[in-house]
Amino acid sequence: MRARHFGLVAFFLFLLIPMYWLITMSFKPNDEIISQLSLFPQHWTLDHYRAIFGDAGWRAAFEHSLEYTLLNVVIVLPLAIPAAYAFSRYRFLGDKHLFFWLLTNLMAPPAVFLIPFFQLYHSVHLFDTIYAVAIADTLFNLPLAIWILEGFMSGVPREIDETAYLDGYSLPRFFVKIFLPLIGAGIGVAAFFCFMFSWIEVLLAQTLTTSNATPIATLMGSAFSASGTDWGILAAAGTLTLVPGAIVIWFVRNKIASGFALGRV
Amino acid sequence: MDTKFADNRAWLLVLPATLLVFFTAMIPFMAVVNYSFQIVFSMQNHALIGWETFHEALTNEEFSGALGRQVLFTGIVLLIEIPLGIAVALTMPRTGKMVGPVLVVIALPLLVPWNVVGLIWQIFARGDIGLFGAFVNNVLHINYNYAVGEYSAWFTVVLMSVWHWTSLVALLAYAGLCSIPGAFYQAARIDGASRWATFRFIELPKLRGVLTIAILLRFVYSFKTYAESLTVTGGGPGTSTTFMTQMLTNTAIGQFAYGKAAAYGLLYFLIILLISYIFYIVLTRVGTNEGGA
DSSP states (O other): OHHHHHHHHHHHHHHHHHHHHHHHHHTSOHHHHHHOOOSSOSSOOOHHHHHHHTOHHHHHHHHHHHHHHHHHHHHHHHHHHHHHHHHHHEEOTTHHHHHHHHHHHHHOOHHHHHHHHHHHHHHTTOTTSHHHHHHHHHHHHHHHHHHHHHHHHHTSOHHHHHHHHHTTOOHHHHIIIIIHHHTHHHHHHHHHHHHHHHHHOOHHHHHTOSSSSOOHHHHHHHTEETTEEOHHHHHHHHHHHHHHHHHHHHHHTTTHHHHHTTTOO | OOOOEEOGGGHHHHHHHHHHHIIIIIHHHHHHHHHHTEEESSSSOEEEOTTHHHHHHHHSHHHHHHHHHHHHHHHHHHHHHHHHHHHHHHHSOSSSTTHHHHHHHHHGGGGSOHHHHHHHHHHHTOTTTOHHHHIIIIISOOOOOTTTOHHHHHHHHHHHHHHHHHHHHHHHHHHHHHTSOHHHHHHHHHTTOOHHHHIIIIIHHHTHHHHHHHHHHHHHHHHTOOHHHHHHHTTOSTTTTOOHHHHHHIIIIISOOHHHHHHHHHHHHHHHHHHHHHHHHHHHHHHHHHTOO
16 A cells, blocks of 8 residues: 555656746746756746736737637537437448548648648638637547547437437437436536647647737747747746646546546446 | 447538538648649649659658657657556545545646647756756766757657656546446455456456557657657757657748658658557457457
């Protein structure tokens, strides 16, 4: 028992110390960051956070990143739920091929698509908007959500559907009243994964925006400048990007265990 | 076994999702196929050159070098993260009031953006201002500098990936372990099974489904790694940590050799598909032989 706990504590330290280092750095003045190695800030400062919150560009970047991430979840779920239901309950022409084709998109490297994406979103006048990023991210998130939801739905016995139809439920009414509550955990997990992969994604978000919808990553990239890197600002911005993730995890913490099984155990 | 309703009207349910994926994937994909057979001077000016770009991809060092490094990186990362993730899952408490906090800490790294993961390790591993870098250099007296040494750079990018993604494997495995009924463990205890036997014959077969997902996701996402290592090492020293995605973006945007990048990209995509398919087939076969049900 002792050795077991020791191992887990060691793993926790491995996860937390790098984050701790980033967070403490964000409270140190820049000359302290560069000149000395200290476990705690010697001179606490909130200057870096003040600089970020006082700057319209940074504030807008945080808004854009949150907006396209949430928009992505909002687009993906209503499309993925009916599709997953079809795959879990019906046999239809080309179903297996379609499912496999959808999954291949999960494997597509975004780098391959950079220039066609740039052209595509230009031609439909969505370039440099949060919509472009949110839609582009569906390339990976929609197949992933369908895959996850299909697993959960297949875990629900088909007798439930049949009984409901015998009781005179129509498909939409059965779906909303009976079926959706049964797969609530699955929807939560699918939303969690979409949020996660959209929030952490950098390459597409940077490529599809120039000035009106720039994500946090672009601004952080420009903080590494020729005139010297502003470590304090970078550390503070990095620390702030941890906050939405921490909030999401806090809300789903009781669902994580059952949810991560993806209904496929 | 097949208990599904046969009904082609189900197409109506998959149609919206299919149309959206068609828009976001197929149209750009066809453009890539088109460009891969061309030499592109500008978006208005390009000429058809046939299979030349593919031939170039298969013979030059730029492509094969990046591919080799990519395979090595993904291999190392999978060999560390999968066993470590399972080990972590086995030590996590399954009941009690510590469950919530433990899950929160484990899940935390997963939601850190790629470039911020890079930033965290860039700072943490620096010899002058980073705790880890200073510790290795000044306390362990090992010469460690990821900007100069190849081994240091590799060590850093691998450690960073382990930091970011072991949690995904751990959470998936933990979810699998939680679903094993207590009666299974009681039976094992009555039979006097060792800890190892319990793991090998009860826990591991039950983890088949979630581990298939974990291995596939980790394979695919480590094969596409980009912003993490780019932020820390910039692909260097030299090209020693330049992986596939970075090589592609360098070719497409840096050199503006778009025809070449498109050919590289298609081959890259095909390789991922092929390996994923092999993984999938092997993993599902292994499971059925063991009668994991």
